[in-house]
Amino acid sequence: MIGGTAAVVGIGATAFTKDSGRSELALAAEAVRAALDDAGLGPGDVDGMVTFTMDTSPEITVAQAAGIGELTFFSRVHYGGGAACATVQQAALAVTAGIAGVVVCYRAFNERSGRRFGAGVQGREPSAEGVALGWGLPYGLLTPASWAAMSARRYLHEYGLEPEVFGHVAVTDRRHAATNPAAYFHGRPITLADHAASRWIAEPLRLLDCCQETDGGQALVVTSLERARTLRHPPAVVVAAAQGAGRAQEQMTSYYRDDIDGLPEMGVVARQLWGSSGLGPADVDVAVLYDHFTPYVLMQLEEFGFCGPGEGAAFVAADALPLNTHGGQLGEAYLHGMNGIAEAVRQLRGTAVNQVPDASRALVTAGTGVPTSGLLLGADG
Numbered sequence: 398m399i400g401g402t403a404a405v406v407g408i409g410a411t412a413f414t415k416d417s418g419r420s421e422l423a424l425a426a427e428a429v430r431a432a433l434d435d436a437g438l439g440p441g442d443v444d445g446m447v448t449f450t451m452d453t454s455p456e457i458t459v460a461q462a463a464g465i466g467e468l469t470f471f472s473r474v475h476y477g478g479g480a481a482c483a484t485v486q487q488a489a490l491a492v493t494a495g496i497a498g499v500v501v502c503y504r505a506f507n508e509r510s511g512r513r514f515g516a517g518v519q520g521r522e523p524s525a526e527g528v529a530l531g532w533g534l535p536y537g538l539l540t541p542a543s544w545a546a547m548s549a550r551r552y553l554h555e556y557g558l559e560p561e562v563f564g565h566v567a568v569t570d571r572r573h574a575a576t577n578p579a580a581y582f583h584g585r586p587i588t589l590a591d592h593a594a595s596r597w598i599a600e601p602l603r604l605l606d607c608c609q610e611t612d613g614g615q616a617l618v619v620t621s622l623e624r625a626r627t628l629r630h631p632p633a634v635v636v637a638a639a640q641g642a643g644r645a646q647e648q649m650t651s652y653y654r655d656d657i658d659g660l661p662e663m664g665v666v667a668r669q670l671w672g673s674s675g676l677g678p679a680d681v682d683v684a685v686l687y688d689h690f691t692p693y694v695l696m697q698l699e700e701f702g703f704c705g706p707g708e709g710a711a712f713v714a715a716d717a718l719p720l721n722t723h724g725g726q727l728g729e730a731y732l733h734g735m736n737g738i739a740e741a742v743r744q745l746r747g748t749a750v751n752q753v754p755d756a757s758r759a760l761v762t763a764g765t766g767v768p769t770s771g772l773l774l775g776a777d778g
Contacts, residue, residue: 478764574728
């Protein structure tokens, strides 16, 4: 059990842009140095590094670029955005086990000016994952939006809803982004009418249902709670952490399950977080839910028990829970969820731009439609 033994003590990011003009390694090093400075630590204090797969900057290379010396722990978590919260889980495990004292988690990429996930599947090495994708590629399911659209369509059919319900997530995110100076869409809120007027990408998903593409980096620093209490900021305690993959799990194309109108992998995460912490939906003050596509936010709320099946849109419309207070990936930046963890830390510190009064517990989730992860973070004491 790692609950209450480790904490996030530093957060740092680059500017979020559409054309950074710098290498992904430079972005990673800048974010790491910023996170260490935020924690009041130096490169010499770090002995562990965690990142994702799909990252072009290996742990040892980032360590060199940031001035970090010997490492006793280094790790990569698979499945794209599903790895975000699991980086903190692995860091906390390493700290709790005594394998490392200070671990940096990071993600940095030129996703807009370089990778462009929205451009669809291009050259790939042969792999088992490619075989799974190959069942849909010949029929036009070429992009993440088209993969998500399959589940979104079934969700609407199952609960007798129309695509307009997804707009509540987009409007909520953009409302928060509008007051966040770090957000790409700062000063640019939208209305439900704007959402409904945006062009189709892959029905039933419109442009404003899809997250943006971003250049940038984000890093987090994790250490023991005991040490965290001696550092610069109030610690964001890792109350619980979990990973989850469901039955018949694929990456974004789990179409051969009995039902495709939910997120069973996130249900696996939810059961672990609630079970290991002894907490439940009523104990959460703010939620930062992975929002690469709006329908998956509604499904997550339902998997975690904040509302019943098919009730996610009404729950969001009622502002029943502070949600994605930084603007989310739709409004702030798409850094595979790492910027969402940073927002949860700010909320617990009391320094968020859209601060929830007396926030003491935050739920954060990672990528949906893929094997995923989640965190419950809490204020100390």
